[in-house]
Amino acid sequence: MRYQFCQYVTIVDMNEEILSEVLFEHGEFESNALAIGSSVVIYELGLKQFEVVYDKREGKTARNKVVDIELDLIKQPTVTRVYLEPVRLIVGQHDIGEVE
Numbered sequence: 172m173r174y175q176f177c178q179y180v181t182i183v184d185m186n187e188e189i190l191s192e193v194l195f196e197h198g199e200f201e202s203n204a205l206a207i208g209s210s211v212v213i214y215e216l217g218l219k220q221f222e223v224v225y226d227k228r229e230g231k232t233a234r235n236k237v238v239d240i241e242l243d244l245i246k247q248p249t250v251t252r253v254y255l256e257p258v259r260l261i262v263g264q265h266d267i268g269e270v271e
Contacts, residue, residue: 217267
C-alpha cells in the first residue's frame with residue numbers, strides 16, 4: 172500500500188517560545204499495512220536557518236511512532252496519510268549548517 176508520511180514540527184527558540192509550526196512531508200512510500208503505534212526509522216530532522224530538513228550526517232537516524240492514519244476519501248485516487256509523532260526543534264541547537 173502507498174502511504175504519504177507527515178510529521179508536525181514545532182520550531183522554538185532557546186527560551187522555548189514557539190517561532191513556527193510546520194507540517195513536514197517525508198514523501199510517499201510503499202509499505203505493508205501500518206497500524207497506530209508502529210515505529211518508522213527515518214533520518215533525524217534538523218534546521219537550515221528556519222527550514223526543516225533531513226539531517227543526513229552519519230548516524231543521524233530517528234525512530235518515530237505512528238500516531239494517526241488518515242484516509243482522504245474525497246481525493247481521487249484515495250490518499251492515505253500517516254502522521255508520525257510530533258517533534259520540537261530548537262533554533263541554535265538543531266541547526267545542521269550546510270552539511271549535506
